[in-house]
Amino acid sequence: MNVNTQITDGVLVVVSDNPPVNALSYAVRSGLLAAIETARTDPAVKAVVIACDGRTFHAGADITEFGKPPQAPSLPDLIEEIEALDKPVVAALHGTTLGGGLEVALGAHYRIAAAGSKLGLPEVKLGLLPGAGGTQRLPRLVGVEAALGMIAKGDPISAETAQDLGLVDKLAAPDALRDSAIALAQEMIGQPIPRTGARTDKLSTDRDAFDAFAKANARRFRGLEAPQACIEAVKAATETSLEDGLKTERALFTQLMTGDQSAALRHLFFAERAAAKIDDVPKDTPRIPVTKVGVIGGGTMGGGITMNFLSAGVPVTLVEREQDALDRGVATIRKNYEASAAKGRLTEQQVEQAMALLTPTLEMEALSDCDLVIEAVFELMKIKKEVFSRLDSIVKPGAILATNTSYLNVDEIAATTSRPESVVGLHFFSPANIMKLLEIVRGAKTSDAVLATAMDLSRKIGKVAVVSGVCDGFIGNRMLAQRQGEANSLILEGAKPWDVDRVLVKFGLPMGPFQMADLAGLDIGWDPDTTASSTVREILCEEGRRGQKTQAGFYDYDANRRGVPSAHVEEVIAQFAEKAGYARREITDQEILERLLYPMVNEGAKILDEGIAQRASDIDVVWVYGYGWPSYRGGPMFWADQIGAKTVLEGLERHADRLAEGFEISARLRQTAETGGAFN
Known part of the structure; x- marks a missing residue:
């Protein structure tokens, strides 16, 4: 059973249990609706508590149902039934109450939240807006400006902030949440029902507030359709009745759901999760404990890498060759942390805690007891080999030796050691303390344990990791080289x-x-x-x-x-x-776009054919998180699927005489185009 009910002292306690995040699937919605019907018809029920077992209250709609025929009851209909009930309904919130889960809570008459929990409406990050009344009910509780921030940006807020805004009526200790919710429900029996949809006291606002909000966030919202739709929906809440506002919300939701941007963003949502899986590495592969990390090189890249681990509470030994370089590296790390503190992202105590985990040294031998050592030295094979040969004689057996190379052959580097199975590429992107992508380069002899440990560590330090095989430039830079080569040709031809x-x-x-x-x-x-x-x-x-x-x-x-x-x-x-003998000419924007991007797609197809990337969506993740590809276009391979592989192939054939000497069209691209297939 997904939903269970029990009457406790006149309170119908409705508990959902749909691991892992209590998504509001068809079965859960049906169970909740049946419970509300019981509450409506059973005279023994005087009030209702809606709660969840597990780690969180409902954390959203069931995303696997998106794009499929709807099954009644719909979430909007369920919420309207909750709100219309003539007995008090209390939502007991814990964990992360997100999306449809928060909309259910908005339909309830009261909300009690566990201290330290989070609440939010993140649909905009999937190219959507809250489609079950969130854009209409939230501004009625917290006011227009706070609602705009939560809905159009999609960032969650703490339960404590939610209480200050009026979204949460009461806080409770996490271990006493259910009992506190029942007590609150009993207290409200016989009181007037405060239906969120009936409130209008917080809806008045300056008409210019919407334009000001859009202008203040113009850079963040650039190119995105969903934030503007969110603004329009909230504006409707201030100008029309709840019924009409809900119609506007639904129309905007449907428009977004059927659009390319939401399809791309939903693709990325699943792609990021798929990238965490290594197809041929068993889930039960033993991990290597990593409690101490070494970093060689205190420059921009080495310092950024170091910060990732310090911020995650992992001690780091930082090695440089000269004292001045070491001092500069440490000073830059501190400066970066203090800049974050000045912006309110860290406390001074957190800055000092991170710095206390750092051990700067000029002695390579200080790395002997590290569980993971990452070199971030000059991008020259000779230097890399020298470093790894020396590490092999210093670092304890079983430790992971990682290179931060962005192009070089990891197998060649590993061959300088007596333990190539312990060597892996960890290609961080600059600035390494900020950029989310981590290309994990799997050498021919890299062990499963090393690979699985690297993937786990990436999550610990807040990175999105993608596994790549060994080739020149791996996934991202190999494709970037195609774009750069065409860019250089275009300016000689006349652009x-x-x-x-x-x-x-x-x-x-x-x-x-x-x-x-x-x-x-x-x-x-x-x-x-x-x-x-x-x-x-x-x-x-x-x-x-x-x-x-x-x-x-x-x-x-x-x-x-x-x-x-x-x-x-x-x-x-x-x-x-x-x-150089070029005949200069006028070049259209369309040709520039095709010449820059189509060869990248072609190279991506080759990368798939060679098994360098496990799946097309991995390539998309690399480009979105590492190279600034717009998320609303889903990544180069997804974009190619949207415009059609045939379009890409025809474009490459049309520009064949101008493409780089030796350019070859991928067999994978040609086959995909001819069969009408897709990369993803």
């Missing part, structure tokens, strides 16, 4: 760097390839001793134009690093193109 960047930003990426190059520094990988003016980028470096840090790269920059197109760079490109 301007800022046109290329503009097209990708319009598509939804945070920046284009030339903006990204300027931000990172054009001199990454550039050697002044061997430079030969062989590319536009080399010429710019030779001229001292090395990106934002020199106030000149592909763009010209002011003191605040604001970039504008450079006439000088246009001239450099034109002269280089003329010498």
Whole structure:
């Protein structure tokens, strides 16, 4: 049984048990409706408590039912029955009361929450809005401005904040929640029923508040349809009756549900969970205990990696070669933590607790008792091999040795040790303390235990991990190389760097390839001793134009690093193109988009064919969390599914004469196009 009932001193206690998160499935909705009907018709029932067993109150609708034919009772109908009951209904909230779960609670007449629990309406993160009355009832309880924040942003709030807002009537100790709810229900027997939908006292607001909210969050909402729909639905609550507002909410929900953006965001929801599974590694694979971590290299990447573990409460020994570099690294870590504290994200006590876990040293031997050692040294195979050879003689047997390489062959690095089964790639993305993606690179001899442990650790430090096989650039950078190569060709053929960047930003990426190059520094990988003016980028470096840090790269920059197109760079490109024999021409935005993105999809198909990625959705996760691919487009492989593999294939064939020399269309892409199939 998903729903059980019991009468306790005149109170019908309705308890759902649908692990793991008490999703409001058809069976649960049916059980709740039957319980409400019992309460309505049984004279022995004077009040109702709606509660859940397990770790949480209802944490949302059953997402597996999305896109399928609806089964009665619908959630909106169930909530209306709860609200209409002429006996007091108390919702007892614990864990994470989210989405449809909070909408059920809004339909109840009273809400009591366990201290420390969370409440929220996160539907917007799936490209939707609360579709069971949340946009109409929440502003009636907490006011328009608080409701806009919760609904259009989708971030949960604490039970304590919810009480301050008027969303929760009372707090209870977690172990006394059920009893407290029953006591509250008994206390309210015979009192007037406070139906949320009937309230209007908090709905008055300045009409400009909606525009101001949208403007204040314009950057966060860029390109997204759901936040604007949320704003419209809440606005309807202030302008119409509950009945009409619910109709508006339902129409907007249906529009979003059938749209491409919600399909993409729901795809990502499942893709992230699928990425955590390694198909050929048994669930019961033993894990390696990791209680102490070593990091080699205190630069930007090493410092960021270190912070991940310190923030998770794991002691870190940080090794550098020189004292100045070590001091700079430690100072930067502290500076980053203190910046977070200044923004209210951490307390000073948390900053000091994290720093207390850090042991800086110049001695590699200090890593001997670490359970995991991650090198973050210069991206040169010779240096990596030297580090791993030395680690092999220092670090205790059974410890994991990890390389943070973003391109190099992990198997070649592992071969320098006597324990290649203990070696794995942990490719963090910069800044490593912020970016969510972690590519876990599985070497030919990496053991299941090492792989499973790395996946568990990724969750502990708040990362979204994707397993990759060994190849040049792994999943993300291998595909990025295709895009960058085409970008470089496009500017020689006639497109301007800022046109290329503009097209990708319009598509939804945070920046284009030339903006990204300027931000990172054009001199990454550039050697002044061997430079030969062989590319536009080399010429710019030779001229001292090395990106934002020199106030000149592909763009010209002011003191605040604001970039504008450079006439000088246009001239450099034109002269280089003329010498190289290019016939310059006008290039449309559509061609730019196709030339940049279609080769990426083609490379993704090759990655799947070679078994580098386990599944197409893993590639999507890499690009959304590591490279800024717009989440509402679902990732490059999902996007290709939406526009059709045939469209991609035809585009590549149309541009074949201009694509990089030796470009080959993937057999997987061709087959998918010809059969009308999909990557996902």
